[in-house]
Amino acid sequence: MSTALPEYYFRVRENGAAVFKIDTENRQRRIEMDQIAVINIRNGEVKPQGQSALTDADKAEIARWMEERRALLSRRDMDDIHRAVDHLNLTTQWAQSKATDEQLEEITDRLLMAMHDLRSVLVRKKSDRFTKD
Template sequence: MNSDLPEYFFRVRDTGASVFKVDSSNRHRRLEMDQIAVVIMRTGEIRPQGDRTLTPEDRAAIKTWIADRTETLDWRRFDDIARAVDHMNLTAHWAQTQANDHQLESVTDALLMAMHDLRSVLVRKRAERLMGENDTK
């Protein structure tokens, strides 16, 4: 059982994670998790728990987790956007083929405002990119 368990467990929180060291080699053969640190993802800060001093191995494992977690969150954000495009297409199809007048009336203003806001941001960002390309030429 010991070889199947990771040395560290990361309990994900909204702001980062609580980091636990996993121990199953005690005399009662019980699984114990000792909290050793808290990670703040926004700043990358690693806060040792209590009076604990983190070993270089602890810090390396935590930094690896932060890098992996950042990659996962970035991928999820991009996937959410790709799904939003699908939802916009499904919404257009629904509005054209299935929605009744009452349903359309209840969502039209909110959809138009959200689409206008998104369009404004996308047009501005594209203009900024194009201006940047022209500056480098």
């Protein structure tokens, strides 16, 4: 286990993170976290906090973190989609072999609408890709 602390800490929020600079160089040798910015991962906005003026090193570290975070979120999105395909297959098996009439009545309309919506989007997107090529 490493004893060195990172220079920055990113507290993940819904659309980004709060950025803290870590300081251990004080008289009490306590870990102090000074918030220097709030970032929005969706639009790339970086807002300095308080009296903080971001240095080039701060900006570079924030940009690096945002790039890594976007890549992670993208991988998670694809994993979620692969899981959704698995869930659709499991749902099909359940509907065919285990579901009662009452259970099917409860979910059929909602599931058919969601599947119809998904199919419409997928067909349109596939058509767009064909016409683009």
